[in-house]
Amino acid sequence: MNSIRRKLINIGGSAAAALLAAVVLTSCSGGPALNAEEAKKKVVTFVDNSTDALGDGWKVDSGPGLGKCDRGPGLGGISYVYIKYGPAGQDPAADVDTVEQLWKRQGMTTERYESGGSDPVRGVRGTGGPVGSVDFLASSEGYSIEGDSRCVAGDFDQISRDSQE
């Protein structure tokens, strides 16, 4: 136990030094403030436009549904998550490119990713623009797009309880 106490004391000393270093935080949402309905509408429109660019056969898998988020440290909020599934195309890499170009034109910052394996899942993730984040995942078996609206003011727990009354 003495050993544990000594280690905790060392950690505590480091903590005191670190706490003196003030960190200026910025909100994770950015852009003009939206209300919940506007945030929901924007993510639905954005994802629907994206799937329209990829052809037919897309269906809503989930949402737009409420999620928890934070507008900054200690500033809880809500966002809307909207997920659609679609059929795999002939060339997933080309479809990732199509989606990425579309998103860039709408002011998104994009990054591509790829899973491991001999038949990897490819994807592109976008942030900024009219939504908080959006993610297109393309595998040889199927496609999906998950959009997450900007984080806006709202009490997740209260809204969740109210919706059950």
Next chain:
Amino acid sequence: MTSRANDSAAEAKAKALASSWAAFTSSSTWVEVEGCTFVNGYERFLAENRADAAWIDRVADAFERAGGDGSLLNTAIDRVNDDELVRDLSRVLDGGAGPAEIAAIWPDLGLTREDATDIALLPTSVLRALGNLEGAPYWARSAANIEMLDRRIDSATKFLDDLGRPDRIYDAAARKDAEDLPALESIKAAMTNNDRKGKRSLISFSADHPPLAAVSIGDLDQASNVTWAVPGMGSSTGKMTDWSDAAQNVYDQQGRATVGRHDDGRAVVAWMGYKAPPKPPASGQVFGTAYAEDGGAKLAASIKGLDAVRQNDMPKVNVLAHSYGTTTASYALTAAGVHVDSFTAIASAGIPDRIHGARGLHADMVYAGQAQVVKPFIEHWSGDEWAAVGRDLSSEHTQDPTDPDFGATTFGADGAPGLKSVRDHAVHTWYGGGYLDRNTESLQNIGFATTDQPGRLIK
């Protein structure tokens, strides 16, 4: 109807009596009264009467339904005869049967999902036991637990509303409910999916303070892939929605990881089914194993309960654990009679030393992910500050499952092109850098690990 009317009249008289009694005792200081059981007893009598009225309504409904064709079979009467149902359930509950026996007996009760609303009418003592009965179908447990949750919230609210009333009747159980109200309300909030995919069920709900609970996202009676999500230190039902939201992220990611494949349904259980140790410096219990051993036994019971309910169509079973939850899960996964398809450990606070690596765990596959270890406080928000501290300060659970010698299949959490890095010990952070936050390398890998796709992990 008459019963209810009489109850209302009697209740008014009870309140008047309680009020008069309170006025009498406060104005007559010479009266020494140690207890006043007759006032409380009268209130309990009325509560029982109200329950009886509900039972009578139920039988009347059955006759009404049968009125269409003018006949009511004895079997139909039996099924809605509340006393009969209570007796049958009491026999099941009191018999000391194990999960497999319960699962075998249950069909004899003749209950189906359509009876969920009737289950909600059962007496509190039956609901409390049924809601946590391993071997009983999860729809029935959830129906019982949701009703219990609502009754306790009503009890707490009424207790708080009546605090200033001179004629209030003190109720110790209601006071306990009031103390637990934040947790009860958080569990209630976690019971809606808010239009996200996956129907929610309350598959366990205890009388502990605060209550323990488990919320299933997806149908545990039918899912072909089940994941028990076990939280770590500092977790409790006081913030149930934090854990259920993280579990929803796992559920969504699993769906995206298997898009285009045949899907028989999946379930992710936000399992707040054990008392987790507080975060230091409030307590050093996180460096010990007492909480993990107790929680491990509870998790093992839950896993065995699923095995019993689903013995004829076993799903793939995964355990996903975070922080001290990995210590807890390790005890469950070394318990006799427990075996799962996969165990995924993230930000492990240490696997117990008495377990000899991944081979010592009852899991076909063992996965482990850990963000970069950083110095506590000094390097805040740049990696995982606490997992290594949990291991290093313990004398009983020091094994790092991401150590090559441990023998787990490891995956990355520090970010990859297009995927965010984990920069905290938590599962969720305000800047999206927790182990179960969307768009992280960690969550993507967990989606693959818990859907049996090790080849797609990013190392």
